[in-house]
Amino acid sequence: MQNRNTETENSASLALYLFRNKAKKGLVKFFTMVLILGLCFTILYPILRLVPIVFSSVEELGNPNVIWLPLESSTVSFRAAVRFIMPEGIMTMVKSVFYAAGIMIIQVFFSAMTGYALARVEFPGRKLVFGMVILVFLLPRQSLLLAQYIYFNHFDVLGIMNLFTEAGEVNLINNPLVLVLLAVFGFGVSQSLFIFLFSQFFKNIPKELEEAALIDGCGFYRTYFKIMIPNAVPIISTVGILSFVWNYGDTYYTNYFNPGGTYMSTILSSTFSSANKEYIMNAVQTWFEIPLVPDMAFDAVKQAAVLIFLIPLLVVYLIGQRRLVENMENSGLVG
Amino acid sequence: MKGTAKKLSYRTKRKINGLIFAAPFLMGFVAFFLMPLVNTVYYSFNKVGVGDRGGMTFQWVGLQNYVDLFTAEVTTTSQTMARLFTEQNLHMLLSVPLIVVFSLFMALLANQKFRGRAIVRLLFFLPIILGIDVVVEMLAMTTGVESLDAESSLLSGSYVTLFMVRVLNVPRRILYPIMTYVENIFELISQAGVQTLVYLTALQSISPSLYEVAKMEGATAYETFWKVTIPSIIHITLFVVIYTVVDLFLRSPIAEEAYAFAFTQSKIGVGSALSVVYIFNVILVLGIVMLLLGKVVKKNAK
Numbered sequence: 001m002q003n004r005n006t007e008t009e010n011s012a013s014l015a016l017y018l019f020r021n022k023a024k025k026g027l028v029k030f031f032t033m034v035l036i037l038g039l040c041f042t043i044l045y046p047i048l049r050l051v052p053i054v055f056s057s058v059e060e061l062g063n064p065n066v067i068w069l070p071l072e073s074s075t076v077s078f079r080a081a082v083r084f085i086m087p088e089g090i091m092t093m094v095k096s097v098f099y100a101a102g103i104m105i106i107q108v109f110f111s112a113m114t115g116y117a118l119a120r121v122e123f124p125g126r127k128l129v130f131g132m133v134i135l136v137f138l139l140p141r142q143s144l145l146l147a148q149y150i151y152f153n154h155f156d157v158l159g160i161m162n163l164f165t166e167a168g169e170v171n172l173i174n175n176p177l178v179l180v181l182l183a184v185f186g187f188g189v190s191q192s193l194f195i196f197l198f199s200q201f202f203k204n205i206p207k208e209l210e211e212a213a214l215i216d217g218c219g220f221y222r223t224y225f226k227i228m229i230p231n232a233v234p235i236i237s238t239v240g241i242l243s244f245v246w247n248y249g250d251t252y253y254t255n256y257f258n259p260g261g262t263y264m265s266t267i268l269s270s271t272f273s274s275a276n277k278e279y280i281m282n283a284v285q286t287w288f289e290i291p292l293v294p295d296m297a298f299d300a301v302k303q304a305a306v307l308i309f310l311i312p313l314l315v316v317y318l319i320g321q322r323r324l325v326e327n328m329e330n331s332g333l334v335g
Numbered sequence: 336m337k338g339t340a341k342k343l344s345y346r347t348k349r350k351i352n353g354l355i356f357a358a359p360f361l362m363g364f365v366a367f368f369l370m371p372l373v374n375t376v377y378y379s380f381n382k383v384g385v386g387d388r389g390g391m392t393f394q395w396v397g398l399q400n401y402v403d404l405f406t407a408e409v410t411t412t413s414q415t416m417a418r419l420f421t422e423q424n425l426h427m428l429l430s431v432p433l434i435v436v437f438s439l440f441m442a443l444l445a446n447q448k449f450r451g452r453a454i455v456r457l458l459f460f461l462p463i464i465l466g467i468d469v470v471v472e473m474l475a476m477t478t479g480v481e482s483l484d485a486e487s488s489l490l491s492g493s494y495v496t497l498f499m500v501r502v503l504n505v506p507r508r509i510l511y512p513i514m515t516y517v518e519n520i521f522e523l524i525s526q527a528g529v530q531t532l533v534y535l536t537a538l539q540s541i542s543p544s545l546y547e548v549a550k551m552e553g554a555t556a557y558e559t560f561w562k563v564t565i566p567s568i569i570h571i572t573l574f575v576v577i578y579t580v581v582d583l584f585l586r587s588p589i590a591e592e593a594y595a596f597a598f599t600q601s602k603i604g605v606g607s608a609l610s611v612v613y614i615f616n617v618i619l620v621l622g623i624v625m626l627l628l629g630k631v632v633k634k635n636a637k
Contacts, residue, residue, distance in 0.1 A: 029449070036444050040458045042520055046465065046474045114360040121353025129357055132364050138581060138621055142590030143610045146597050147371035147378065150391075185363025195360065214345075220352040242463075242529075249467035256594070269469050306473040313464045321460055322453070324532065 047307075054078065054304040058290050058297050077297075080284050081305035085267050096264040097312050100248035106183040107191055107243045108236055114186060115198025116228060120210070130199070137192035141252070149256060152178055178257045189246045189253065194239045201235040202228065234323075241320040245313055264309055272302040378607035400608035408605060410588075411595050416609070420616060423587050427580065427620060430526075434579050435572065438527040442534035443564075456535075462528035468586065471525055526582065530575045537571040538564070569635040573628050580624060581617075589613050 041048075054077045056070035086092040117123065118130050152172040172178045182188050186195065205228065213223040229236075254263045255270075272280070277298050284301060285293045343351070379400055381393040405416050445452070445459050464470070541564065549559045589609065596606035 032444065032447055033449065036447075036449075036455055039441065039444065039524075040455060043458050043461055043465070043524055046521055050474075110359050113356040117353040117356035121349055121356070123350045123353035123357065126353075126357075129361065132368075133360070136364070136368055138577070138617065139614060140581065140584045140587075140590075140617060142585070142587075142593065143614045143617070144368065144371040144375060145590055146593055146603065146606050146610060147374040148367060149594075149597075150603070151367075151371055151374065154391075182363075182367065184359060185367060186360035187363050187367040220349060245464055245467070249464075249469055251469045252590075265469050268473060272473060302473055306470060309473075310464065310470065317461070317464055318457075321457055324460065 050303045050307065053296065053300045054307065056300065058284065058288070058293060058300065076284075076288055076290075077300040077304040078308070080287060080301045081308055083287065084271050084280070084283075084301065085264055085305045085308065087267070088262065092262055092264060092267070093308075093312065095262060096248060099263060100244050103179065103183050103188060103247045104240055104243040106180065107188050107194060107247075108240055110184055110186060111191055111194040111239065112198050112229070112232065112236065113224075114195045115200075116202050116224060118195070118199040119202035120205075120228075133192050133195050133199075136187070137196060145256060149173065152257060172257075174258055174260045176258050176261055179253055182253065182257075189243065189250050194243065197239055198232075198235060201232060205231060237320065237323060241316060241324065244316055248313060268305055268309055272298075272305065375607045375610050378603055379611045381604055383603035383607075396604070400604040401612070404605055404608050404612065408596070408602075410592050416612075419589065419592070420612070423589065424616070424620065427583055430523075430583060431576060431579050431624075433523060434527050434530065435575055437523055438530035438575065439534050439568075439572075441524075441527065441531045442538055445531070445535050446538045460528060460532055462525045463532070464528075466525035466528050471522070526579075526586075529582075530579060533571060533575055533578075534568065537568045541567045566635045569632050573625075573632050576624055576628055577621065580620060584617050584620075 052070045055073045055075075056077075057074035058076050088095075114133075118126060118133070155170050155172040172181075179188070183191070186192070209227055209231070210223055213227045218226065249265055250263075251265045251269050254261060254266045259266070280298050280301060281293045281295075284290065284297055377393075380395060380397060382396050382399075384392045384394070409415060410419055441459055445456050449455075465474075545563050545567070546559065549563050554562065593606040593609045593613075596609060597603045
């Protein structure tokens with residue numbers, strides 16, 4: 001009798017223990033989900049908040065009754081935004097995308113080369129060069145802006161320009177060539193970081209690969225292009241995505257070195273500076289014949305413009321992000 | 336002699352090819368980094384003017400530019416330079432730990448196993464795009480923000496804040512800066528995209544067998560986190576911290592100030608002096624960070 005009693009007691013306490021454990025786990029899971037959902041909402045909030053503004057008709061803007069959905073939807077803000085940031089129509093966006101893609105290819109090509117040399121070849125002064133890459137990464141690019149600007153303004157390499165021009169120098173400011181030159185010679189957007197990532201990646205590629213290639217009679221260049229590059233797809237795509245995103249969104253190099261160029265990023269930041277508010281509102285008023293344009297119309301048009309600007313980035317991101325984490329894992333940075 | 340010149344050994348050839356591969360960067364380093372750096376330092380000791388024939392003229396003034404920078408000159412928003420630098424560094428002091436801890440937190444969440452993880456990850460790395468300077472700048476509202484803030488701000492007037500101040504007696508001086516950060520959580524998130532990515536990959540590269548062992552030994556989740564997870568990612572933390580510091584310095588307003596000095600006020604000397612002080616500031620901060628974190632990393636590596 002007593003025996004049976006303890007048995008039931010035991011099974012009861014076991015059930016209680018299991019229930020507690022399950023409840024605890026469930027609670028933890030519940031809170032994690034709440035946290036994750038909250039964070040997702042916070043990340044999306046700046047975009048979600050735009051919905052009632054950019055899709056609303058201009059007259060309705062600032063209506064305090066509107067919280068999430070506009071009363072009357074209209075595309076006026078988008079049409080106005082397109083006229084502002086795409087002076088050449090869709091070609092403006094195409095050009096910007098091509099610019100970013102072109103610089104991306106140059107950056108990937110030259111960063112990979114430097115990274116490979118730093119990781120795999122024992123050339124004299126390698127450690128020094130590696131130190132240089134780190135130094136360039138650490139010092140903010142703005143600190144040298146003045147001198148670089150003046151340097152490009154009076155561009156001359158060892159007096160070579162004497163042969164081509166009378167003044168013995170050329171003014172490269174406002175010449176898109178500057179941006180290409182910077183990318184070729186390793187000083188484009190965040191390029192020292194890219195070189196660093198490449199060298200970390202190549203460091204972790206097994207030595208046997210190269211040795212096998214050597215025995216099979218591959219020279220230095222053939223080994224690099226036929227063996228190393230195909231093996232480096234993860235890091236190439238990671239760097240490629242980052243480079244594209246940062247070049248497309250770059251306003252620093254484009255603004256200072258090529259202010260006359262038509263890049264969507266610079267057009268965006270210069271058109272919608274707060275000093276231009278009156279101008280934008282007047283333009284919207286005359287274009288769409290709206291009698292009274294509320295102050296908020298400026299924000300509506302501006303944010304519609306950002307959404308248009310983001311389209312190519314979102315496309316690239318949606319295609320590339322799935323591989324981003326796997327790629328970084330293979331990048332050798334965290335090994 | 337002739338033979339050796341014609342037929343280089345494999346090793347020498349390889350070295351030469353390596354140098355060729357590194358050559359573009361080396362040339363760029365000299366042309367776009369070293370020369371501008373030397374010039375910046377040189378300009379900062381000179382009064383730079385425009386000559387008659389369009390060239391530049393230099394007049395040695397010693398440390399005058401530096402003295403002017405901190406005594407006479409003001410920023411475009413009429414603040415003193417000392418204040419600009421203090422604010423910048425205080426901002427770093429608060430932001431760097433917040434961003435690093437926050438990105439680790441996001442990575443830990445994204446590393447959990449649950450349904451819909453793919454979508455969550457898609458959103459978690461969105462800040463890589465939404466954090467671009469021009470996007471952050473353009474997404475900000477310019478109208479109606481002040482009035483909205485005063486009335487129904489998320490937190491400053493909320494019950495949470497009131498409770499903390501009245502009941503728990505948390506000093507306002509400490510509470511308010513923290514609350515400002517909580518309110519600007521999007522700004523925090525927008526600067527943590529790359530860091531979250533790096534942390535997530537570091538977390539995924541921890542061998543699962545380590546966790547199995549910890550479970551076998553009866554370690555709690557808390558112990559596992561401090562004894563397994565943290566030591567495994569401590570070395571990557573140094574990279575994340577340095578990346579964050581560099582990224583924050585990149586976003587600082589000092590560049591525009593230097594540009595404004597040089598090209599709207601034509602004081603190239605003063606602008607260069609500002610750049611040099613800025614460089615020293617960066618080196619100082621990074622030095623301190625490496626000194627402090629380097630010790631922690633070494634301790635954990637053993």
